[in-house]
Amino acid sequence: MRAVVQKEFGGPEVLEVVEVAEPELLSGEVLVRVYAGSVNPVDVAVRAGYFPLLGQPPFSVGWDYSGVVAAVGPGARYRVGDEVFGMPFFPRAATGYAEYVATPSRQVARKPASLTHVEAAAVPLAALTAWQGLVDRAGIGSGDRVLVHRAAGGVGHFAVQIAKARGAYVIALASEPKHDFVRSLGADEVIDYRTTDYTEVLRDLDVVFDSNADGERALTVLKPGGVLVSIMEHVSPERAAQVAAAGRRFAGVSVEPDYAALEALAELIDAGQLRPHVSAVFPLEQVARAHEAVGSGQTVGKVVLTVGDRN
Incomplete structure (x- = not known):
């Protein structure tokens, strides 16, 4: 699968799209086919080495995503085909800028029905x-x-x-x-x-x-x-x-995965009381441009990466 990795700290140019092995599932986990993910200021800080959250490279930043369950491990909460969104593992590596993410099923929630995957990916973190x-x-x-x-x-x-x-x-x-x-x-x-x-x-x-x-x-x-x-x-x-x-x-407050809160947020969204604002969308291959936009500190709302063709 395609995923973004970095081998050193630095500017947006250190982010590379490479081929890596698809993650393997553990009990209670789901494999999500990612259609979109968002870029947060913490991603920029970790990439640059200003916030030593993940230790030394190589690693991949990225925690937000929205997609479809592609496989389920024993005891997982969802079924293949369910549309979900989430923020797994924070503050540990989630490898969110990728075509597939394996995550504990209790770190994701059903995607709000009123949102596209691009919009839903802007929500979690x-x-x-x-x-x-x-x-x-x-x-x-x-x-x-x-x-x-x-x-x-x-x-x-x-x-x-x-x-x-x-x-x-x-x-x-x-x-x-x-x-x-x-x-x-x-x-x-x-x-x-x-x-x-x-x-x-x-x-x-x-x-x-x-x-x-x-x-x-x-x-x-x-x-x-x-x-x-x-x-x-x-x-x-x-x-x-x-x-x-x-x-x-x-x-x-240091944000943590929370499916119950995600479900509450989804209810507000589908009730018309909460809406993500997406100011810019980039394909995965332009992840460096997305990081430049967020790093400028001038963006309104969120910046999103598209990973698949179903957004």
Whole structure:
């Protein structure tokens, strides 16, 4: 099968499409014929060696995919032909940029019926990050005032929609050219972080969803007992101690596979309350271009790779 591997750290040019052996199934696993996968900022960081998640190359990055079950191991949850999407193994190697992925069946869920494979592949890692931070850790609900950093990005655009679906009042940070897009997601207020210091205009928030390592400043806008959800400083005991000392709650989030949350996200999607935004699509052979796009930090929503002809 075709798969993307890298033999060294470096720029997008180190990514190669090569022929490798098809993975073998273990008990409880499914073999998924991948039709699409998405590229996340963590993929770019791992590829470049900035985030030593997978050790030394050679390895393959990529965790998101959508496809069809091609084979099942003993005890697996699905049948051949089922359409599924998922984020397997994170933070271990999932070899997601490939024609086939073998994964524990409880790390995938049925693909939302209303989405194409390209759209579904854009969901897992980013949407799970937002869900696990806002719902599982912060427990947001109706009437909560929530601030979302980088609201037009991969994780941010899901965070805005999930918060709205839970009944929250959402304030979003985004550059002015992206304001219309963020409002279309349901944001109640949008602040241009380039021209306005949010710490000067906001107070008494219930939750700050921080994807910008801005925890110290975020504390100034949280009310006592409010929650700082951090996806960048989740391993910082210093930040956790600072938040606790200020009488707020710290919720560090490192995303993990979660089929139950994927099923909840699929329900929101098929109910019309959540939608992935795909800003660019590249074939697997152009994986370097996809990484360049994500690495620019300017993309809106998600960038997707197509692996098969059924998308």
